[in-house]
Amino acid sequence: MRAARLVIAMIRLYTYFRSSAAFRVRIALNYKQIQYQPIPVHLVRGGGEQYSASFGERNPAHLVPVLEDGALTLTQSLAIIEYLEETHPTPALLPGDPAARATVRALALSIACDIHPLNNVRVLRYLKAPFGIDEERRTTWSRHWIAVGFAALEQQLTRSGTAGHCCYGDAPTLADCCLIPQVFNAQRVDCPLEPFPTIRRIYDHCMRLEAFARAAPAAQSDAE
């Protein structure tokens, strides 16, 4: 006789396996052991399911991730993770001290603002048409912004002396939630990572953690 298990997932995550912004939130949910129901949104098929009217109702910006917690609808990966941090504080993804929190947030934002937006699907589409930039030059563009951003990040991680196994100390923070998906993107466009030994070391460590491994693109139900 088996006991029936009733799982009510109050949290739903609109996600795409390859979206690095969705990947960040999946890491945070796993790390905090928050049960959630993933709802795949295919960003490429048929011009992109994110442009459907029903998804536009959830997020007028037509971007994943979107997190629904009961009747609440939240957008923007970093705002979602800060919300999870405030509503599920343990284990923490931000340190306690304001200066340390600012350092972690700055590392996260240097990826979320200075690298990732330039290599988004919609931006690469605009470069293709109307700008007529061919695939090889678009890939060079992607690699360029990753290399510029990672060069600054590598310096920040080594100089501050605060990096341990992870970006800040030995436990994952918001910064690692952003860094690991960005390394995945770097690998997709064959951006050389040799100049960034600290980033590579942190990546190798985090990917051995279950919360990160289970959030990876290939581990998602909508992976291709």
Add this chain to the structure above:
Amino acid sequence: MRAARLVIAMIRLYTYFRSSAAFRVRIALNYKQIQYQPIPVHLVRGGGEQYSASFGERNPAHLVPVLEDGALTLTQSLAIIEYLEETHPTPALLPGDPAARATVRALALSIACDIHPLNNVRVLRYLKAPFGIDEERRTTWSRHWIAVGFAALEQQLTRSGTAGHCCYGDAPTLADCCLIPQVFNAQRVDCPLEPFPTIRRIYDHCMRLEAFARAAPAAQSDAE
């Protein structure tokens, strides 16, 4: 007989009058009535003072703003404002409730991640060379991303029913710190703002507030 006033500005802000990321932090500092010493960094002259070795010591990413609080050096405008919020909580730039905080942060991030990075000086430079995109098409690119981002933002502001005189309620928040500088940028590239009545209304209101007016590009000592 006048009493001598000794002002020790412990906080220094590396800023450029036209940088909208620096503008965000200037608003927050003014709103919280935090005295600071502005240190101008010319982003254009001589290829950009942000690329000097001494500035690179402060921020390896060679971007403004940088805030120094005593021996502490902070980068990334949103991380700096969250730090100011935690160290100078009154008047608040974030509401108290986690859901409301997430809403405000998402509005701010939709500007800081989805609009602003695409129209940065260094990105427009890359479009010019090596991509060879002429000025007219670069301006069309800038207007495009502002219009796409503002269209989503306008919907979010009107649909949520939470906008008042400002993006969230009647008092300024982190969202307004980001929105007002982005409207300045929109005006610089002649992006039509007629389709965005809520954004225009909030802009008009905020620019009547001293904290915003005093943070505007034309009010800076390095304005041209």
